[in-house]
Amino acid sequence: MAAKKTRILIAKPGLDGHDRGAKFIARALRDEGYEVIYTGIRQTPEAIAQTAIQEDVDFVGLSLLSGAHNELFPRVVDLLAESGAGDIVVFGGGIIPEEDIPSLKDRGIVAIFGPGTTTQQIVEFLESARESS
């Protein structure tokens, strides 16, 4: 009778208040059948990591448009690992310059989705990440 649902935390670290993208993704993923937890804007990496653990999510999606992604995204990955939750897959989105993507991937952000990404692309990513885990 097991009915495993995929749970995803959509979080906005840092100080920008633009959450249209985050809310769009949250709604799109709900419509694809995922359970999406949304934290609201201006979250610290510590709050995001703790929320991810308490909510027992499979994924954390970080949305950021302020330019602080190089500091804040890897910090979330590190905090999760420190709490023994390194198995939670972290991905990101927002305004991320092309040249920053390789180093973010090196530091544990599994995928980066820029403007123009379709829901389908994100769903494909989530499904293939779930299968390989």
Next chain:
Amino acid sequence: MDLVTEVRRGNLRAIARAISLIEDLEPEAEGLVDALYPYTGRSRILGITGSPGAGKSSLVDRLITLERQQGRKVAVIAVDPSSPFSGGAILGDRLRMQTHATDRGVFIRSMASRGFLGGVAATTGDAIKVLDAAGYDSIFIETIGVGQTEIKIVELSDIVLLVLMPGAGDEIQAMKAGIMEIGDIFIINKKDLPGADKLLTEVQYVLSFKSSAAGAGREGDGAAGVDPKDIDNPVLMTSAARPARAVHEDGIEQLREAIDNYARKIESSGRLSEKRHFRLERELLGILNRKVHQLMDVHIEVSKQLPEWADRLYRRDSRPYALINEQIRNFLKERTGD
């Protein structure tokens, strides 16, 4: 890791995992719940219910702060509806409680209703047991925004807080039969909005019927001018949204006191133990029903045979009760045969 030991030790990851196993109806969930059960019964379980937008999450947020000032550990289960179409959900209640996200003495978990009607999820009761066994002093259960019939919360909590807001005043009369009956403590939130005083009067009026109908005697007979302090169910006015204009006027501290007083009162009067007995009865009945259902499903393969049964009825080959009675008879015969 041994989940039971780790949950009891307060390991956050273990607590979160245990709740997921229960939510996902994993086979090991039953054993887990039973293993934790002996360590439950210590938490105060508070249900928060009310219409969408009444301010349930904001109230919980404020109450968490007061509980923490008393050094009490707090857990929250916030339930939001699942989409009946996709099965997905957006769980946004904790947005209003994120100031507590890094406090190790606060555990907040969002839960999707996953198709269960009644304002909570089918597995909320078992999730409460995990938090109880993990040693949280207070557990808040926030229901989805409810109307009149989503009253399952009464079967899960020691005390039900019903949150109302001005603007829905005329509907109070209609609510008499449903949701007004399940509240222990009534909260009129957004007390600065016009109509709050009128709502207060209406709530007190409806409650005066309730206490006289219950034959409570000393509570008065519903005459005009009933002092709210004499009514068994406290009615409070609050303004939960931050920032309150003046902290001492927001009514939250008074609410906390009312909760503590009410908790003491029901404990000393034996009402709490009565409520918990009732809850256990409902819970056992629920498990029994589910098990019988599963057993029938496996043995008579209900879902597989259903189309054929329906077709027999469609062709007027059989009759509804005769058909089902026959199936049950066959099932019982087979079972006693082995």
